[in-house]
Amino acid sequence: MSSDRSTRASITLSLTDAPVDVVIAQRPTEAIERLERESIDAVIIDASAVADVPALIEGVERETPGTPTMAYWADDGEEGAVVGDLSSRAGNTDSAARLADEIVERTDAVPNAAVAAGTGTETAALGARAEGAHALENRSDDLATLVNRVRCRLVDATSPLTVERVLREELTDGDRFAFAWVGEYDRGERAIIPWLSDTDTTEWPLRRTFDVGGGDQPLLERAIWTGDIHTTQYDEADRDAVPFGDLAFERGVRSVAVAPLATSDEPYGVAVVYATDTISERERDAIRDATAAASHVLETIALRGRHEQQERALHRYERLVETAGDGMYVLDESGYFMTVNDALVEITGYSREGLLGEHASILFDREDVTAGESIIRSLLETGRSTDTLELTLETKPGETIPCEAQIAVLVPDGEFLGSVGVLRDVTERQRRERQLRERNERLDAFARIVSHDLRNPLSVAQGYLDLFEDSGDPDHAAKTREGLDRMESIIDDVLAIAREGEWAADTDPVDLESTAREAWEHVSTADATLSVTGTRTLEADRSRLLRLLENCFRNSIEHGETTETVRVGPLETDESDANGGFFVEDDGEGLPDDRRGNLFDPSVSSSTEGLGIGLWIVREVATGHGWSVGATESDDGGARFEFETTD
Structure with a gap:
């Protein structure tokens, strides 16, 4: 750092053949700002042009701890150069030459060694001897080769541990960097976790994690949050701010670079590189390029992993679907x-x-x-x-x-x-639901059915009981008992249907004429008469058939009004038909025209006695036996019910 043109020229000329690059700062503030932005390997201060040399040296040490700092005096008539301890002076070109030798010795010909730190926007590479220029070119080629080797080895990488091994091995191949490790960023835990692909050959004990976000690891945090590489030089006092700082310092490490492994969308982790000397700009660029290549590979691995996970999930669904x-x-x-x-x-x-x-x-x-x-x-x-x-x-x-x-x-x-x-x-389920619904509808009607069917035998029993009380004739008592027995039979039938849902249980050969005459005895028939035109043997449940005939007779008597005769007989069929059907008809007023389409609906009734309930029971009993029933008009103008008992 010098504001004197002749001093700057003298030092620059003395370093023409040295393997260093020279950058200039004319004011202390420019020098400090440049140290903040760039990697400077050595600082020369023109002591005669700086008012407060100790303050400037303190600023240099604060920004770049451990950077060699040298002071230079040039007074007329005196010769001498003071390097580091400000103890002597120099006044001619020989002192400048000795200063050049000191710089080369102090920096060990590190590339980019800076003479006179500064913040100007231009960097003046003022010259190098042919041998030094060739050395710089070779070192640059080495860095390019390192990056190329990383890229080549990562071409076929399919796991993060392979990425870790390639970066670690290539960055530490040679004496440029002392050590390197790769850590994964756990977003949920907000921590950096070192990957250990080869613990047997790893010299450093890496079995620990680093929490980020609390300010304890500024290098790691800046790399994760900013997405850019960060480097620092440190001494013993700063070792806590460097990952594995104690171990690194004991092994001679004095500078660290932390590069993010990330894409624009997602951070995957960091690569941490240690060096015993200052990490130059070219080395920073090489680390940046190598980790950028690794970041793209990690992104590919992550995308492939998500794709494979989706394929596995789909495959599981497909297996489930197939089986x-x-x-x-x-x-x-x-x-x-x-x-x-x-x-x-x-x-x-x-x-x-x-x-x-x-x-x-x-x-x-x-x-x-x-x-x-x-x-x-x-x-x-x-x-x-x-x-x-x-x-x-x-x-x-x-x-x-x-x-x-x-x-x-x-x-x-x-x-x-x-x-x-x-x-x-759900065809079968819907069928069962429909059957259950229909059964429930039938059960809902049972209360009305019981009252309806019990009315006839109850009326008959009450009538014979009155006659028994008046006359004391035992025959009337027997008729009363028959009516009560019929009521008990009806109750048993209703309970059986409620439990079993069947309107025909055990079937046996039943004679039509005898069953019809018994049913007639259970109905209050007033002055009407029963006419049986013939008989036929039916396969039927006799108790249920009695109820069918009773309801037909009651319908003819109660709703026919003018009915005088009720006829029962077999249907006229082919003589070869051993079973066939039968009919029940009367000579009353016939069926109402507005009821013929829904005669057998339990919700339909033409009077308070309930036409619909009785005929609904008729239909249910017939259906339970597998018979069909139809209603039409008799030859005498009354109602006629025909029961087809054949398939």
């Missing part, structure tokens, strides 16, 4: 089939190739597709794992199958990749 008994599929984010299993192929009738790549609308109508999309949006918004949707699947032949779909979304790493669906054929 499941239910129909399963995977849709991409746009709703196109990526995977289908054998069960879905079998259900739909399509080939696997016929479904893959097709939109979900090939199997489901637009409303079901829209409902599925709505469920997927809901799952993504709420974070729930699955939801269920009932839909209809259309097979390739055009048949429709009611299905229940269990839907889940694929969101590895928070990115929506598609959905998974499990289809289950």
Whole structure:
């Protein structure tokens, strides 16, 4: 540092043949600022041009601890050069020459050795002897070779530990750097964790981690936060601020470089390089280039790992899909089939190739597709794992199958990749539900059925009881008992139907005429008469058949109003037909025109007595036996019910 032009020229000329580069600063503040920005290997102070030499030396030591600092005097008539201890003076070119020798000896011809520290924007490489220039060129070639070797060895790297080994081995191959290690940045723990790919050959004990963010490791933190390389020189007092500072200092390390291993999106870690001498700009550039190459490889490894993880997840889904008994599929984010299993192929009738790549609308109508999309949006918004949707699947032949779909979304790493669906054929379940619903409807009607069916035998029993009380005739008492027995039989039938849901239990050959006459005795028939035109043997549950005939007779008497005769007989069929059917008809007013379409509906009633309940029981008993029943008009204008008992 000198403000005297002749002094600057004298020193520069004396260093023309030395293997150093010279940069100039004319003011102390410029020198200090330049020390902050650049790597300076030695400082020369023009003591005669600086007012406070000790203060300037103190500033140099503060910014670059351990940097050789030399003072130079040039007074008229006196010769002498003081190097380091400010004890003598020099006044001619010989002293400048001795100063040049001292600089070379102190810096050991380190490239970029700076004479006169400064902050000017231009760096003046004022000359070097041919031998020195050749040495600099060779050292630069060595750094380029180092970077190239790193790049070549990282071409096939597939793991972070390989990256660590390549950087460590190449950076420490030779005597340029004393040691190097690579550490991973754990974002969750906010720590740097050294990688140990080869603990047997690693001389330094690296089994520890470094917390970042608390200010204890400024070099590591600056590299992580800024994404740029940082270097420093340090002495014994600063060893705590350097990773493994104690160990490094004991091994002669005096400067450290920390380079980030990172991309623009994500920090992966740091590379820490130690040197016994000052790390030059060219060495910083070489470290930066080598770690940049490593960063790109780490990014590739990370991307490959995420891709493989996604493929493994998809493969697991595919295996699940293939082995499941239910129909399963995977849709991409746009709703196109990526995977289908054998069960879905079998259900739909399509080939696997016929479904893959097709939109979900090939199997489901637009409303079901829209409902599925709505469920997927809901799952993504709420974070729930699955939801269920009932839909209809259309097979390739055009048949429709009611299905229940269990839907889940694929969101590895928070990115929506598609959905998974499990289809289950619910035809049988819906059939059972329908049967249960119908059974429940029947059970709901049992209260009305009991009151309806018990009314006839109860009326008969009450009538005979009145006669018994008036006359004391034992025959009336017997008739009363018969009515009560019939009531008990009806109650047993209703309980059996409620428990078993069957309107025909055990069937046996039953004579139509005798059963009809017994049923007639259980009904209050007023002045009407029963006419049996013939008989036939039926395979029937006799108790249930009695209830069928009783309800037919009661309907004719109570709702016919003018009925005088009720007829029962076999249907006219081919004589070869051993079973055939039968009819029940009357000569009353006939069936109401507005009721013929729903005569057997239990909710329909034409009077307070309940026409619908009685005829509903008739239909249920007939259906329970496997018979069909139809209503029409008799020849006399009354109601006629025909029961077909053949298949």
